[in-house]
Amino acid sequence: MKYRGIKNTKKEEGMKKKTKKDKPTRKIKKTGKNKKGVSTKKTEIARRASAVSSFLPQKIVYSKILAQKSPDFELLPAVLFYGDISGFTSMSEKLAKLGKEGAEEVTKIINHFFEPLIEIILKWGGDILGFGGDSILAVFTDNKWKHPKELRALEAAKQTINFVKKHERIETKKGRFQIKMHTALTSGKVYFKDLNNDFFIGGKLANQLINIVEKAKAGEIVTNAAFQKIVKEGFRKTEKSIWKWINKKTKPLEPETEKEILQTIQKKVSSRIETLTPYLTEWIRERIYLKPTFDPKDGEHRKVTTVFLHFTGISYEKEPEKSAFLIKGFYKTLSETSEKYGGYLNKLDVSSTGERAIIVFGFPIALEDDEKRAALFAYEMLNNPFIKSKRIGLRIGINSGFVFSGPVGSDLRREYTVMGDAVNLTARIASSARKDEIIVSESVFNKVFGFFDYSSIAPREFKGKKEKVRLYRLLQKKRVAKSLLSKWLSESEKIVGREKDIEKIKKGIKTVKKGKGQILAISGEAGIGKSRLTQELIKHLKKSGFSIFEGDCISYGSAFSYHPWVDILTDFFGILPDDSMKERKKKIKKGMVSVNQKLSQWFPVIGEVMGVSFPETSLTKFLDAKIKKQRVFDITFDFMKFVAKKKPVSIIIEDLHWADTASLELVNYIGRNIKNKPFLLVVVYRPIKKKEEFMEKDFSTLITLKELSKENSLNLVKNLLNIKDIPQDFKKLTIEKSQGNPFYIEELVKSLIEQGYVAEERGKWKFTGDIKKLQLPDTVEAIILNRIDRLDIYERDVLQVASVLGREFDDFIINAIYPHITPLKKSLKNLQHLDLIKKEKGKKQIRYFFKHILTREVAYETLSYARRRDLHKKTGTYIEDELKDRREEFLGLLSYHFFEGKDFDKSLLYSVEAGEKAKRVYANEEAIEFFTRAIESYEQLEKH
DSSP states (O other): OOOOOOOOOTTOOSOOOOOTTTSOOOOOOSSOBOTTSOBHHHHHHHHHHHHHHHTSOHHHHHHHHTTOOOOSOEEEEEEEEEEEEESHHHHHHHHGGGTHHHHHHHHHHHHHHHHHHHHHHHHTTEEEEEEOSSEEEEEEOOTTOSSOHHHHHHHHHHHHHHHHHHTOEEEETTEEEEOEEEEEEEEEEEEEEEOSSSEEEESHHHHHHHHHHTTOOTTOEEEEHHHHHHHOSSEEEEETTEEEEOOOOOOOOOOOOOHHHHHHHHHHTTTTGGGTGGGSOHHHHHHHHHOOOOOGGGOEEEEEEEEEEEEEOOOTTTOHHHHHHHHHHHHHHHHHHHHHTTOEEEEEEEOSSSEEEEEEESSSSOOTTHHHHHHHHHHHHHTOHHHHHTTOEEEEEEEEEEEEEEEEEOSSSEEEEEESHHHHHHHHHHHHOOTTEEEEEHHHHHHHTTTEEEEEEEEEOOTTOSSOEEEEEEEEEOOOOHHHHHTOOSSOSSOOSOHHHHHHHHHHHHHHHTTOOEEEEEEOOTTSSHHHHHHHHHHHHHHTTOEEEEEEOOTTOTTSTTHHHHHHHHHHHTOOTTOOHHHHHHHHHHHHHHHOGGGGGGHHHHHHHHTOOOOOOTTTTTOOHHHHHHHHHHHHHHHHHHHHTTSOEEEEEEOGGGOOHHHHHHHHHHHHTOTTSSEEEEEEESOOSSOOGGGGOTTEEEEEOOOOOHHHHHHHHHHHHTOSOOOHHHHHHHHHHHTTOHHHHHHHHHHHHHHTSEEEETTEEEEOSOGGGOOOOSSHHHHHHHHHHTSOHHHHHHHHHHHHHOSEEEHHHHHHHOSOHHHHHHHHHHHHHTTSEEEEEOSSOEEEEESSHHHHHHHHHHSOHHHHHHHHHHHHHHHHHHSGGGTTTTHHHHHHHHHHTTOHHHHHHHHHHHHHHHHHTTOHHHHHHHHHHHHHHHHHHHHO
16 A cells, blocks of 8 residues: 555544545445344444544543533642553564464453453543553542542552452463553642643653652552552552552442443433544544454554654643643644654653653554654654744654554553554653654664764663664754755756667658658556656657647546547647636637638537537537537547648647546547548557557557666666766666666656765766665655655645646646745745756746656655645635636536545535536546546435
8 A cells, every 4th residue: 555644633523434446335224223123323323432432531521522611721639540561562572473363362362451451440430541552541530439539549459450460371372471560559630631632641740650650569559648648558658759558458449330421421422423533543533434343353563663752841730821832732743743744643641751742653554764754753843943942842762663553452441552672662762862852773773864964872771672772863854955956957868778769759750741640659667768758759749840739647537528638629729727718718719610610510519528618509409428529529630630731740648547538539539540641649658458449550659668778777877967987886776776767767866966975066966975875765656755755844845735736737726725925936946946846838827747747646645634635625615716717627626626625515516517517528437437426425425
């Protein structure tokens, strides 16, 4: 699965259902009944509601379900409970050797312990705040309970420890393991803040809890002095402010429950589930929608990078109001920055010296470059203006390795977590960091040293590690002056390794100039050089005096009837982007009549394709869609023949593999009718399985682009840099990594310039760094992502926004939807200098396009789903409001953008209209696709 970027967007309400393309539609029978006579729809909703509430503390569930107004903060009189279970980590590492079977067994064992422990804590009025992999954090408050919170917390501690003692020996497929538990209890006031999409606890009481639990041995319960003072008997002081429970013979309390509250909650939770879903990350909501139950098969071992980020400098008890403001701002920065780099904000947690956040990169979706993302995230947090101005101190540790990941807990309370030696080491690295310092392990350093300046740290000893651990301190992010790349040659002036292909092109052009039609098909994988060869072809066409018409197919355009031909007809009629509907009509009429006066009867047919309405004529009024479609083909060819009277014509269709059915049929129609006419039909595409008609013509030539030879790969580097020789290390790197892919080579060279391994000296490029140390991705997509990651925040942002608009985008549209006009202009300029986009000036317009379609695809995939939806909706709204007189033309785009933006009301409306339009021009497959989208939109509206 490609990287899309992780979706840590908790702000959305409700549950997201993927499109038909992602998974089959799941229908809930509205009238069905289960064995108890309850409708299956209600049962399904109840199961989902139960699953959602299991991921949250009761305090949050109660306040939202009962519609209680959340205070800005609370200083809660409470007892904090911390149960630390040891033995799981070593067991998990041994069972990892069994693969998924081992992961399943680990989950089963952990939940075998946690389920009864959770029941015990809840039975005594505890509210579970979270799990630390193999630990449980809970809070006890007084509320309406008969027994005081201290006694109930103590009873829960005793019973949980007794349960573990009774079941401490575990038999597994990898031998016998011993599980133990110790507990800490602290009484006082704890700082609590509801963030409306998460929650936070902190303050001295929480810090004290973690401090004293580390003093307890297996089977012990330790408390603070305040707790002992209330319970009084049964304790022995072990050291300053720490007391150990020693009275084993006390009479147990009678448990109690808040029956009235529980009954009210159970009745309301299903009907108010939308108040709880913002607290869950989108991928968990999606997981619950697909399957609201959890089992041992959900766990797995995987490689991730974890970041532990300690933060201090907030005085919760002394300045609670100010602390509420700081926590809100800090959390916003934390969640936005982690989302930006594809991290999963796993939790806010407490530590002995302050509070901390745990962020995971590579879970739940694997990332090729999770170490780099984690480091960039940490660097940006450390340099964030809000955090620096508010003097919030950060201590950050980063480590990568294999961990166990999955759901921990029970149906009553659970969370997704990661655990294992790699996580434990991250926690210890972070604890060893000084204020405002980022410390990384060697496994992370090996992947990120090319992006940062760093200093080595003397190897340190850590608990659980036999040998000392090598560490590195990240300093400044490496930067290269943008002026270097502004001098960059877009591509090698001389095309390399395609000499035979160019001879075929020249031969085809000569044949066409003699009045004999030719079809030229250019096929090859992404990045292999199709666009570069097409540019070379256009150069030769211009020299030979051809009229050139170009049309592009788009990745999301298979449902847009005639998309590439609309480009061609727009060029033929001389229509500009800012032309009014009146001007468009005038130009279409003039163009058609100039070809043939009789074509005035067919304005509505061509207008339908162009999104311009004309009144039906006596000829078109009663024609069926099939005949109209044939007339579109005939008239379009008439236009091209009209141009060919003066000079030869070349029609170039790029990315044919994405073409809609009607466009492909028109390509085949043109292809079968040009044999004895001065036409060159050029089709460019990635390999397609189906053999199209145009491929079988005796006047068709296929150019299949292959990888460059080793010699030509090196020649391309020399041409790009205009140098005569290349260091031996780089020769080896180029050949091994690129596998002869020209686009990879080009992006590789640019990446080296950006990282400082290739620098300009006296107007010439030279290799300056140690290539042996360079770590590079193995795929074209990964190296593009590598370059995108090094853009500054605005450049990256603009590139991502542009990717939503497609491979080509107009200046006026991106100006309208991008919120910051000054950085937009600067960023567009820099992106051109960096050779990621190109600018094209027309008579009244400015257009930009991604230099390579892969760049657009990778940039789009880096967007979070939430941001993607927002941008699609914003684009749709702009087209709807500002280009309303061109509504017909943009029906397909409006359907697409509103559907991807999850505005299902408008998606339904425009999908139906676009389907009707496609049906009218006999584009039946496209009509079906639009109507299917309309049905999916309706189902989404019904569901919500």
